[in-house]
């Protein structure tokens with residue numbers, strides 16, 4: 048028997064109340080918005096389905112179920128209501144219960160779970176590994192096993208101190224459940240998701256094909272996420288390096304005001320990047336797991352323009368904002384000269400003149416008129432890049448227990464400095480490459496090439512690191 | 513990675529870009545209300561565009577887009593109007609009021625200028641294809657810059673920027689510029705041709721090519737050059753000497769018209785049609801860069817197929833009820849629920865009965881209570897465990913036959929303790945207030 052693509056694998060997520068069933072679904076679905084999670088019991092009262100698809104084809108439907116809460120009472124009822132001759136037929140006994148009025152009253156929630164399990168291919172039984180192995184939990188398992196479906200025990204909360212996973216696994220073995228998996232839904236170990244699915248295949252070999260596709264899909268998504276995050280970083284470096292503000296009057300007040308404005312825009316852009324990267328990895332900005340990375344409420348705690356922050360990242364403290372637009376005045380004689388010549392002929396080529404003007408004339412004009420072009424200091428851009436990359440590293444490695452911050456030393460060794468400097472310098476030469484609000488942004492293939500080259504360097508350093 | 517969908521319209525692409533820019537600049541929009549319909553779309557691109565479209569309705573960006581398109585249309589109309597005026601201007605420079613047609617001037621104004629502009633366009637186009645920064649600087653300056661300058665409010669500015677970004681993706685901006693330029697000069701040439709035709713048909717006229725600084729041989733060569741192509745189509749070269757055409761007026765007229773047609777109108781119309789085709793093709797293969805910032809981060813939100821309720825929650829869940837009693841009394845019997853982690857301290861207490869951890873122990877304890885000897889019970893409940901209906905049912909059963917106080921042991925987790933308090937209150941079961949608990 049194999050599952051064709053038309054037949055979706057159905058897996059119920061069951062377990063005692065408050066053990067993290069809904070949390071497991073969220074993690075497996077990569078959807079932070081699924082269902083409702085709370086530390087109160089009986090939060091989930093309905094059976095809810097969510098489907099994981101690949102290329103639009105559904106592969107696996109997971110069912111979130113209400114918690115089992117009265118295993119003791121229900122098991123006693125089932126024992127008391129054995130019908131002679133059928134007492135080895137688990138599903139038959141469960142059906143007897145479902146047909147009984149008590150399935151609509153006292154055991155309404157439990158019946159929902161059992162009804163769902165009867166029509167599913169298998170179940171994940173979620174266990175809070177901090178709990179001791181109590182008889183009531185074993186009663187619940189015994190009832191679930193009556194449904195005659197393969198069960199994969201998922202040991203949740205294994206990242207907690209003093210968990211009892213060892214005791215649990217021994218007890219599970221005694222009732223024939225050997226294919227358990229330890230999977231802390233909040234901070235899963237690296238490759239944990241794959242392990243969960245592999246155990247599912249172990250108890251349900253027919254699911255192999257679908258699960259294989261699913262795992263491949265997840266691996267591809269992981270690579271996609273990484274590429275997207277790195278691309279964002281490249282864009283951020285380009286935008287901030289390229290941006291150039293002109294202070295109209297050479298007074299301290301005006302310079303201060305413009306500096307402040309530029310800082311504000313850079314910080315806002317960095318936040319935007321940070322939030323998007325978190326979203327790419329399916330985090331919420333207020334995720335508590337981020338505190339180790341000094342991100343709170345989707346904001347970096349340290350001020351980007353604070354010399355201390357720069358020092359922290361091993362960057363020489365500068366003024367934060369550098370004056371002097373001459374850095375942008377690299378000369379492309381061919382293009383500039385050419386468009387100037389052609390441009391004098393007709394108005395339509397005014398762009399050529401403009402461009403040459405921008406390259407040669409404007410810096411000169413600024414000098415003569417006393418305007419000051421402001422640019423963001425190299426050091427600041429370096430910090431910006433380094434901490435955003437640290438975040439990507441950490442998110443990428445999510446699973447080593449908790450989200451550990453990556454050390455600065457580690458970052459120094461793996462930071463693709465050469466590629467970074469190259470991108471920064473290229474961007475410096477093209478003020479129009481900055482997408483910061485207020486800049487005259489022009490995207491171009493050359494800009495994308497520069498960003499892609501940087502992304503490739505980051506990927507290479509990730510693979511070696 | 514750029515993925516293609518045949519259904520992506522210019523509107524969808526631009527609106528998506530507007531929303532992308534908005535979200536990058538101002539932070540993510542609240543898209544809860546539009547997620548469901550967006551997720552229903554089959555491909556990721558369609559999910560993204562549908563989300564953007566629905567958000568754009570809320571933000572007013574859809575209207576900004578409509579404005580933009582109106583503005584672009586006006587620019588096109590102005591270009592056409594200007595082309596007609598230019599054509600009229602140029603042709604009138606060649607025909608003097610007494611009806612004499614200055615052939616060299618007519619050739620220069622209606623064919624020469626057109627040709628020079630074609631060459632300039634070709635140079636710029638090649639440069640733009642080769643280089644990077646030259647490209648369409650001119651056109652963006654002239655046509656779009658006022659739009660992007662923020663002269664029309666930030667929403668419309670963003671719309672204009674988005675429009676440019678989308679066009680730039682496959683250099684459609686360059687093609688659009690070329691198309692405009694060819695349409696413009698086609699109009700100029702057509703107007704010239706038309707005016708000449710009307711003039712030649714309905715007014716007395718004559719053709720002159722008076723010796724200017726050009727030598728006679730130069731003029732002969734020029735005429736031969738312009739006569740070459742018409743000759744292929746059977747229009748003979750008009751004879752000329754000493755500033756006058758010796759051919760008939762009709763012959764010369766036909767020749768001049770065919771020169772304008774073959775050297776100006778047809779090449780321009782050809783290019784206009786070519787670029788029209790290219791632009792149309794570019795619009796058909798429009799794509800959204802799914803890895804671009806602001807789009808890539810939507811994947812986790814949109815790829816999800818959504819969830820459905822299979823079995824709805826009941827109106828109410830059967831809850832057990834006990835009987836509240838006074839809080840402080842010394843119990844005659846102590847029992848533990850589920851397990852007893854602190855057994856050693858209790859073992860010497862003669863009042864300790866044991867653990868209720870299943871139906872058997874529960875029934876045993878209840879039958880003991882039924883003897884009526886003891887009626888003050890203290891139940892030790894490990895507050896680290898989650899409260900559940902099963903536990904509450906057992907507690908309620910006991911509370912109905914005797915005085916029951918619940919002792920929440922191990923009050924380490926505040927959340928759990930308060931969950932227990934809530935649950936016990938709802939079941940009207942008395943909790944022993946621990947001193948170290950509060």
Ligand SMILES: Nc1nc2c(ncn2[C@@H]2O[C@H](COP(=O)(O)OP(=O)(O)O)[C@@H](O)[C@H]2O)c(=O)[nH]1
Pocket residue numbers: 062063064065066067068069070071083084085086087088089090091114203204205231232233234
């Ligand atoms: N620290 C930690 N908390 C978890 C984990 N799994 C679930 N929780 C928390 O446990 C509580 C119950 O989770 P929920 O998913 O609602 O459980 P359900 O009743 O089984 O659906 C919530 O407060 C979760 O945040 C985990 O692996 N680690």
Ligand SMILES: [Mg+2]
Pocket residue numbers: 068069070083084090091112
């Ligand atoms: Mg739940």
